[in-house]
Amino acid sequence: MKSEKIPQNLPRHIAFIMDGNGRWAKKRFLPRKAGHREGVKTMRRIVDECFKIGIPYLTVYAFSTENKNRPQDEVKALFNLMEEYFTEFLNELLEKNICVRTMGDTSYFPETLRNIIADAIEKSASCTGGTLNIALNYGSRDEILRAVNVAVKNGAVLDSDAFSRLLYTSDLPDPDLVVRTGGESRLSNFMLYQCAYSELFFTKTLWPDFNKTLLYEILNDYSARERRFGKVKP
Numbered sequence: 388m389k390s391e392k393i394p395q396n397l398p399r400h401i402a403f404i405m406d407g408n409g410r411w412a413k414k415r416f417l418p419r420k421a422g423h424r425e426g427v428k429t430m431r432r433i434v435d436e437c438f439k440i441g442i443p444y445l446t447v448y449a450f451s452t453e454n455k456n457r458p459q460d461e462v463k464a465l466f467n468l469m470e471e472y473f474t475e476f477l478n479e480l481l482e483k484n485i486c487v488r489t490m491g492d493t494s495y496f497p498e499t500l501r502n503i504i505a506d507a508i509e510k511s512a513s514c515t516g517g518t519l520n521i522a523l524n525y526g527s528r529d530e531i532l533r534a535v536n537v538a539v540k541n542g543a544v545l546d547s548d549a550f551s552r553l554l555y556t557s558d559l560p561d562p563d564l565v566v567r568t569g570g571e572s573r574l575s576n577f578m579l580y581q582c583a584y585s586e587l588f589f590t591k592t593l594w595p596d597f598n599k600t601l602l603y604e605i606l607n608d609y610s611a612r613e614r615r616f617g618k619v620k621p
């Protein structure tokens with residue numbers, strides 16, 4: 388029996404790379420969009436659980452800068468799911484006092500979707516029970532290049548803190564833990580600057596199958612790790 392004990396040393400910020408929706412659907416002879424729909428259900432359950440046990444910051448990689456090059460019907464299905472998510476679950480997020488925000492360039496998203504996202508961000512801005520950061524059309528290289536261009540334009544020589552303030556995550560702590568489902572062991576252009584000292588956890592489990600038991604297994608594994616941030620043990 389696996390332990391669902393909450394470890395003492397919880398990460399403050401977990402970032403999830405939610406991979407494997409397509410394969411989950413394929414295994415069941417379903418269209419890929421059915422996998423994404425199941426992925427949203429998993430996301431809701433896991434986000435809920437993390438906030439419930441007191442992890443204050445979560446980031447989820449929902450749509451990368453590369454994802455827009457997928458077949459247009461899949462991109463459209465993802466946009467529809469985002470629209471549903473931000474409309475149907477806004478009240479739930481507000482009831483739970485969760486502040487929702489996004490990172491990435493959503494300027495080319497359909498206008499209705501942009502308005503729905505903006506509304507959710509505005510209505511939840513003063514919530515203090517946890518922060519859910521959703522990466523939408525996000526790419527880390529794109530984020531870093533934007534910051535560099537701002538710095539160059541201002542003629543500034545920046546230290547690490549000043550540079551961090553130019554990123555989408557300027558007001559978030561760096562992720563302590565990055566969890567990637569779906570069996571690949573890579574970061575795929577995700578928070579490359581912010582994850583310099585993050586602990587990484589890769590699992591073969593496909594995102595729609597990710598559950599509370601595995602979450603606790605990962606949290607217990609994280610809790611037992613020794614983080615030295617490049618220093619020696621005191």
Ligand code: FPP
Pocket residue numbers: 405406407408409410411423426427430448449450451454465468469470472521569
């Ligand atoms: C990767 O699986 C997953 C994605 C590209 C999208 C993840 C999005 C969601 C879980 C839901 C959308 C989010 C919101 C906010 C509603 P994949 O399609 O690459 O899977 P595969 O590697 O098995 O093909």
